[in-house]
Amino acid sequence: MNRWQFFKRLAPLLALMVLVLSACGRADLSALNPQGPVAQEQFGLMKLAFSIMVGVVVIVFALCLFVIIRFRRRRGDKSIPKQVEGSHKLEIIWTVIPIILLIILGVPTVQTVFNLSKDHSNDPDAVKVIVTSHQYWWEFEYPELGIKTAQELVIPKGKTITIEAKTADVLHSFWVPSLAGKIDTNPGGSTNKMFFSAPKEGVYLGKCAELCGPSHGLMDFKVKSVDDASFDRWAAALQAPVAMPSDPVVAAAFESKCLVCHAVGDKGGPLYPNLTGIGSRDSVGGILINTDDPKYSNEGSTYDNLHRWIENPDDIKPGNLMGQIDLTQQELDGIAKYLSELTLDYEQ
Amino acid sequence: MAQGHAVKRYSGLMDWLTTVDHKKIGILYLIAGGFFFLVGGLEALLIRIQLWKPLNDFVSADTYNELITMHGTTMIFLAAMPMLFALMNAVVPLQIGARDVAFPFVNALGFWTFFFGAVLLNVSWFTSTGAPAAGWTAYAPLSGPAFSTGHGMDYYVLGLQIAGIGTLIGGINFLVTIINMRAPGMTFMRMPLFTWTSFITSALILFAFPALAVGLAALMFDRVFDANFFDPNNGGNAVLWEHIFWIFGHPEVYILILPAFGVISEVISTFSRKRLFGYSSMVFATILIGFLGFMVWAHHMFTTGLGPVANALFSIATMLIAVPTGIKIFNWIFTMWGGSIKFTSANLYAVGFIPTFVMGGVTGVMLAAAPADFQYHDTYFVVAHFHYVIVGGLILGIFSGLHYWWPKMFGRILNETLGKWTFWIFYIGFHLTFFIQHFLGLLGMPRRIWTYLDGLGFNEMNLISTIGAIMMGIGTIMFILNVVITNAKPQNAADDPWEDGRTLEWTIPSPPPEYNFKQTPLVRGYDAYWKEKMDGHKGMTPAEPIGSIHMPSPSILPFTMSLGLFITGFGLMYSRDWTFITEHIGFYVAGLGLLITFGSMFLRSVYDDHGFHIEPEELEDKGVKA
Structure with a gap:
């Protein structure tokens, strides 16, 4: 039999699969392109499981293919094949081999389960963050620093970030694929803990991974990893007082219509996303990407994105709680301009 | 026609509304299940059309969530379950040499409660507040009165509750039938494997569906009578719903797949002209899968935060299921080994099932590793996995079973040429749709998302997936066409149309008379009919003289x-x-x-x-x- 030839033919296919698996996906989004130790450990387990499973699949497919080619019925064949009841030897083999494979996979699985459930919240070097999910945005509170922000989780690179996750309404799930697997945010005061770190500077995409309503798919956020000094500057800048819009008409509208729910600096309400430094965030509402060189329909300049959002939030994120705010054109333009200039200068 | 006493006989529509004949109820299940399969398939196509390009607005976000919820609920409860019950009704009594099920009246009741529950659920599409939209898993508090304010979730709760009654009593009926109604000589270890898997599935239904009934009742109280079972703001517990749902939901997966395993065992054995390899280990594996199926529900909840001990235990328990499943796969392959394999449409589906199900199985083991599941969970990787198991496993199994038993149910063989074309188009379409979704998930695409942003690298794969889905749609239409064409042909199928039949259903006319067996057969071994054939007999030895046959009245x-x-x-x-x-x-x-x-x-x-x-x-x- 030319069994080896068969395997040789299968080899390029396998190589292609490995290629597809190993080196793909955006570095800021893919679970296959881990950028932190937690995602790395999870990826290691995925690779181990994947290699075992590819082995299993190849063996079964090869057997299957061989059998259906070799034992297909020839035309007019009336013969009765030998009726075999079974074979204890074979049956023991295909019971024991899977058990061995499962032990190979099971031991590191259990190790990783316990590794990744370590509680780092008493680690003095760790940065504590309380994550609260809302329909359809993320609130990040740094209890040790006394600051709160929304949609963009700024972290010092390399440091362990400990997360306490909870929700203000329904179930959501906090997920930054390139840094760590997800954890659900449960209602009713039960908080879930996890940790991760990002050794490299950069912006990582985060997503909500539990169905939470119409805009579930649009509930994105960012994790921004910066150096220590920048992080300290960011934390300080977030607490600094913020000037109101210079145009009195815009300022009045902003204070009466926006600050009721949102906070800027030391002013405003705490219930909805904190807008301090919104001009230097990477996106508006998590999904309108701020860029001076827009390529896609969800991209635009910071000003354009803010304008688009404030004009009709429901158009961007159906079912969100902001609703349409009654603003004149002048107020709308002014507020969008003011917010787009509300930057925090912390990166060098 | 000499009739000793008055007999109620109806014709036309009344015949179908009042029938208690398991064969007719099987056909009713098939028609209803087939209809809802088309409805669920249409919903799937709308989902795939919405996702074929980024930032699409073919349907609104609300409608999208209604579509995914109803697609899942419809396919599991209103399409897959009834189509399995169709096969069980049509085949199990024949395979054990019985004249009907144990409780023909209850059998009809089971069908009609399922049917009215299913209709109730789908009526929601035509109401002003729309269909349920909290996902088929209906996680609280999103499914509660505070966040699902319309009537959609009410339809879900009450529709499923009523349909669930039908499933539960159907399961009990089959348990009793298989325990009590076997022909003389048909010991448990001589039962055909489809009967065995139907038996274990019925046992799973008996233990799993009450959990769903309790959960739905509690959610109904929350929604209709202001109770707080799952409302954390008033002392309820949302995670409780997850536990209740999955302690039903995971066994449900095995309720669905076990009968498909049975179909595959029958079809492969028949068309290989060989006895099923390792029959007793197949039976043992089925029982073990059924038992372990109740021990693994929390693997759907690794990210819920149950803690490392629970996650580790449920990881290992889940991996264990791979062992009996592996036994089955190898037994099927070795049934074919040394056999004489004929590739009829039914057997194409059965042989196609093996590699497909293996792929669904191995991704299942990958998902069982809890820390890795933190990455897979609620992404398209999971979507790919369970479609490989449910479409690639269960639906291929059902198609295989339908082609195989169609002549027994209707007296006509489905067109083989068209059947083979249908298989290839459906099969290729299926792999095109779902294989690529593994990678979508790993690259960061969560499931249940209405749309995705451009530039994330999801575009091409989603387009391919949509093309595959359309192919599956074409395949399904071709199957219906086949049914229509076949229906126009004369009813001339032989008793044993495949000529290699091994079990009792092939000893009686196609379709069987209403009393099935003129004389109850005497079973002398496993593969009862095959044994008689090999011993040179023309048919079964009767276990009783010809006498009057007692039949239940229609109602x-x-x-x-x-x-x-x-x-x-x-x-x-x-x-x-x-x-x-x-x-x-x-x-x-x-x-x-x-x-x-x-x-x-x-x-x-x-x-x-x-x-x-x-x-x-x-x-x-x-x-x-x-």
């Missing part, structure tokens, strides 16, 4: 009982809204429905119906044929 009561529950469901849902005439008119409507149901039950209790007899001289008369 409209199962229909009216279920209709009553349907009306009750409506009334409960709208108890708050309907204020015309008087305040709680909805509750009165619900009461009226219950009155119809209990009234029917009362009639059933007080009115003695002893059925009727078919006398020996009538047995010679072809006119009695169902």
Whole structure:
């Protein structure tokens, strides 16, 4: 039999699969392109499981293919094949081999389960963050620093970030694929803990991974990893007082219509996303990407994105709680301009 | 025709509404399940059209969530389950040499409660507040009254509750049938594997569906009567729902797949002209899968935060299921080994099932590793996995079973050429749709998302997936075409149309007369009919002389009982809204429905119906044929 030839033919296919698996996906989004130790450990387990499973699949497919080619019925064949009841030897083999494979996979699985459930919240070097999910945005509170922000989780690179996750309404799930697997945010005061770190500077995409309503798919956020000094500057800048819009008409509208729910600096309400430094965030509402060189329909300049959002939030994120705010054109333009200039200068 | 006494016989529509014949009920299940399979498939196509390009707005976000919720719910409860019950009804009594199921009346009741529950659920599409939209898993608090304010989730809760009653009593009926109604000599270890898997599935239904009934009842109390079972703001617990749902939901997966395993075992054995390899280990593996199926529910909840001990235990327990499943896969391959394999359409589906199910199985083991699942969970990787298991496993199994038993059910063989074309188009379409979704998930695409942003690298793969889905749609249409074409042909299938039949159903006419067996057969071993053939006999040795056969009377009561529950469901849902005439008119409507149901039950209790007899001289008369 030319069994080896068969395997040789299968080899390029396998190589292609490995290629597809190993080196793909955006570095800021893919679970296959881990950028932190937690995602790395999870990826290691995925690779181990994947290699075992590819082995299993190849063996079964090869057997299957061989059998259906070799034992297909020839035309007019009336013969009765030998009726075999079974074979204890074979049956023991295909019971024991899977058990061995499962032990190979099971031991590191259990190790990783316990590794990744370590509680780092008493680690003095760790940065504590309380994550609260809302329909359809993320609130990040740094209890040790006394600051709160929304949609963009700024972290010092390399440091362990400990997360306490909870929700203000329904179930959501906090997920930054390139840094760590997800954890659900449960209602009713039960908080879930996890940790991760990002050794490299950069912006990582985060997503909500539990169905939470119409805009579930649009509930994105960012994790921004910066150096220590920048992080300290960011934390300080977030607490600094913020000037109101210079145009009195815009300022009045902003204070009466926006600050009721949102906070800027030391002013405003705490219930909805904190807008301090919104001009230097990477996106508006998590999904309108701020860029001076827009390529896609969800991209635009910071000003354009803010304008688009404030004009009709429901158009961007159906079912969100902001609703349409009654603003004149002048107020709308002014507020969008003011917010787009509300930057925090912390990166060098 | 000499008739000793009065016999109620209906014709036309009334015949179908009142039938208690398991073969006709099987056909009813098939028609209803097939219809909802088309509905669920249409929903799937709309989902795939919405996702074919980034930032698409073919459907709104709300409609999208309704589509995914109804697609999942419809496919699991209203398409897959009834199509399995169709096969079980059509085949199990024949395979064990019985004249009907143990409780023919209850069998009809099971169908009609399923049917009215299914209709109730789908009525939601036509209401102003739309269909349920909290996902088929209905996680609280999103499914609760605070966040699902319309009536959609009410339809889900009450529709599934009523349909679930049908499934539960159907399961009990098959348990009793298989335990009590086997022909002489048909010991447990001589039962065909499809009967075995139906038996274990029925046992799983018995233990799993009450959990769903309790969960749905609690959610109904939350929604209709302001209870707080799952409302954390008032002392309830949302995670409790996850546990209740999955302690039902995971066994449900095995309830679905085990009968498909049975079909594959029968088809592969028949078309390889070989005895099933390792029969007793197959039976043992089936029982083990059923048992382990109850031990692994929390693997759906690794990210819920149950802690490392629970996650580790459920990881290992889940991985263990791979062992009995592996035994089955290798036993099928070695059934074919040394055999004489004929590739009929039925066997194409069965052989195609093996590699597909292996792929669904290995991704299942990958998902079982909890820390890795933190990455896979709720992404398209999971979507790919369970479609490989449910479409690549269960649906291929059902198609295989339908092609295989179609001549027994309808007396006509489905067109083989068209059947093979259908297989290839459906099969290639299936892999095109779902293989690529593994990678979508790993690259960061969560499931249940209405749309995705451009530039994330998801575009091409989603487009390919949509093309595959359209191919599956074409395949399904071709199958229906095949049914229509075949139906126009004469009813001339032989008793044993595949010529290699091994089990009792192939010893009687296609389709069988209403009493199935003129004389109860004597079973002398496993593969009873094959054994007789090999011993040079033409048919089975009868275990009794020809005598009069007792038959159950048809009855409209199962229909009216279920209709009553349907009306009750409506009334409960709208108890708050309907204020015309008087305040709680909805509750009165619900009461009226219950009155119809209990009234029917009362009639059933007080009115003695002893059925009727078919006398020996009538047995010679072809006119009695169902």
